[in-house]
Every structure is written in C-alpha cells, then in structure tokens.
Amino acid sequence: MKPDKISEAVVRRLPVYLRYLNELSLSDVQTVSSQDLGDKLNLNPAQIRKDLAYFGEFGRKGVGYNVAYLIEKILQILKLDQTLGVALVGAGNLGRALCNYNMYTKDNMKIVAVFDADVNKTGGRISHLTVQPMDDLKETVDRLGITIGIITVPAMEAQKVADRFAAAGIKGILNFAPAVLKVPAGVRIHYADFTAELLSLAYYMDYEKRMEEGKVDE
Amino acid sequence: MKPDKISEAVVRRLPVYLRYLNELSLSDVQTVSSQDLGDKLNLNPAQIRKDLAYFGEFGRKGVGYNVAYLIEKILQILKLDQTLGVALVGAGNLGRALCNYNMYTKDNMKIVAVFDADVNKTGGRISHLTVQPMDDLKETVDRLGITIGIITVPAMEAQKVADRFAAAGIKGILNFAPAVLKVPAGVRIHYADFTAELLSLAYYMDYEKRMEEGKVDE
C-alpha cells in the first residue's frame, strides 16, 4: 500500500501511537509489536498494522517495529519533524491553561502568540507571551509563519475568530468553543468539544437500569 | 424504530443538537426542520432524522420539530432532566479553568467537588469549591451521589485516578490527560484528547503540496 486517500480516523490515531512510542523510548524499549501496541491502546493489532502500512513498510516480520524508527516516521508523516507555531485567541481561563500546559511539554507544536479582543487583557502576560490585540493577528501570523490556530473564546465569538483566522491565512483550527463553525475550503477545523463529550457520558449512566427498561418495552 | 442498541456516534451528536436547539429557543424559534439543523451543524438531514427516530417520533410531517419539545426529549434521553453532579481530580490550570467555566453555564451537569493529591493544593478554593484530599473521594462521591468524574492530572497520574474513581463507584469518566486508560467493565470512559486533535491537524497542513508529491509518486 501507499497512495489512496488516508481516512481521518487513521490520522487521528497516529498521535496516540506516537505518544506511547515516546513512552517506550524513554524506557529504552527498542522494539514493539502491533500486539503490544494494541493491548496498551485498546486497539485491534490488525488495525494498527494497517494504519502504519498506509505510509510504508515500517516493521520487520517476526520482529515488530523499531521504536525509534517508527517515532521518526510518524513525525515525518504528521509533518512534525519541524516545530509548528500555533496562535491562540481567547486569553480566558482555558486559554491561559493551554498556554501554560504548552510550556511544560516539549512537543513539536508550540503556542507562539496569544490574542484577545478585550483591551483589558491585551498587553498582559501569559507565561512568557504578551497578549496581543486582534488587529495584530494577520501581521503576526505572517511574520511567524503560523499555520494553526486555537479558539478559546465564548461560543458567541467563535465564528468571528474562525473568520479572522481564515482571513489571516491560518490553515488549521482547533476549536474549544461549544459551537459548530463554518470555514472556507482549504481550512481544516477540528473540535475539542469536551462539553459534548461530558453530556453524552450522561446517556450511559445507569446503563444496566436502562437496559432493563428496554427489555420491558419489547 | 425504537429498540436496537444506539451507536456511540448517535449519542455523541445529541448534545450538539441540544446546544443548537437551546440557541433557537432563546431566539424564540418555535419549529425547526432536519434540513435547517443539517445546514447549521454540517450534518446530513437524513442522519439527523434517523438519529432522533431511534428514540421516538418527535417530529410532524410537513412541519418539522417543535424546538421546546425536542429539547425536552433529548434531555430525557441523555438523563439530563435532572442535574448530574461531577467530581474533578487535578486542581491545576486546566482543572481550575473547567471549574470556572462550569460556573457560568447553567447546564444540567455541575462540578460539585474538586480533589488533588498535592497537600499544597488541598484546602485551597476554586470558584466556590474547596479542594479536597484524595482520601475524601469515596466519602464525598457517596454523600453527593456523584456518578461522573473528570481527570485533569498529568498523564503519569491519570491511570491511578481512574482506578480511584472506579473504586469510588464513579460510572463515567472524562479524561483530559494525554493517555489511554484501562477501566473496569461498567465504567465508561470518554476522552477529551486535545493534544491528539492538535497534532493530527498538522497532517493536513500544506495539504495541496502533499497531494502534488503524491502525484509524483505514482
């Protein structure tokens, strides 16, 4: 295998593989099998092999995958062999938390600029960054070569920020606001929709009881 | 339709419907069609009708769905017609942000207890809550009838917290830590894995360029 369009599900699993591989690497584990990975990540080993095989032949039959080599390859696939700069808009509690979070991880993505529409917040410091006014967005994005934006403003403001991002040439957006957004073609949007995750969890509470009721219905 | 097991994908969309319906309700919109919903939420109208039809016949042919009635029904389905108490473990930046976030929304879920293993944090206040030591977890969960837990500790500690939650009788977990966790049968775990969402976004940067390269390969 090699060409074909890669499905989103596959791409979304790659960072999960990467994360565990990095752990293994820190423990000086040299080699890992799809079985090991599957056990640890609650995934089917065949799925893991298939995911990786979309991008090349990274393993050795009878042996498994070399941890360091696989890390390198996944970083290449994700275009994370270079550090990517990220802009964040919304210097509220969540935005601040993400900026600080950011500083402790030495990941290949880094928040390098923070913006807020509120003049009471601009000029303030978050971690080692200064909160900039929205009017500086495009100039800063251009200057720093930023391609990814994070939205941590209230739902009401989120679409406006997405529009500003798109206008500034941002190509990928991670939206934390609880709202579905429209973006132009060529811009990709992912959702970190934890309120939806939380509310949907409620459905499964008292699952056994619900099943009993279900039986009564039939 | 009515029985059948409901797929996770369907359940995860219900809060998204709910959120937009609440917006419509605030704007005094009485009725909405699956077409309207689909346009707004970037979903196929047939999918929305099918999702809702799993749970009953909520619409009127030729008319659409009554907004207030549909809200009521979805709240019932999600068991959110009563307020659910949530426990949060990890009083760091992210945990604090979620607690504060919490206070402004009048959702049917509420963080009612915060815990941390760090004695320097216990006793401190977050919003109107006092950070409790982990040893109080089970007692508080029992006393307040908490069924859902949020994990906002570092990845290294996350499995331990999940174990504590399960032992305390928590039935649903939302994990923000970048790690895959094991939970016993009967406990449901959802992931708010924004680092994975962010890293996977990188794959799509320079998509056009990548496609060109793909063409050269063939």
Place this chain on the structure above:
DNA sequence: TAGATTGTTAATCGATTAACAATC
C-alpha cells in the same frame, strides 16, 4: 529450523446517505 509477526487481502461489520411513501 521453529516461532513470531508483519503486510495485505478478503470478509464483516457498522454508519451514512438517498429515496420515497405517508401525512401534516
């Protein structure tokens, strides 16, 4: 060599979408 494990094809499973009769 025997045992382990990949890469890959084929089979299965599940989810999305199209289409349309029913009906408001």
Place this chain on the structure above:
DNA sequence: TAGATTGTTAATCGATTAACAATC
C-alpha cells in the same frame, strides 16, 4: 389541494477485523 417534511427502508459507503502467506 399543493408543498413541505417526516420516518423508514434500501443502497452505498467506509472502517474494522479476521485470516494467512511471506519472511525475519
């Protein structure tokens, strides 16, 4: 009545899993 829109079946599409030859 004519137009709109649901609920639902059938068709399509896509993703996961099983199975196994190849081979380290």
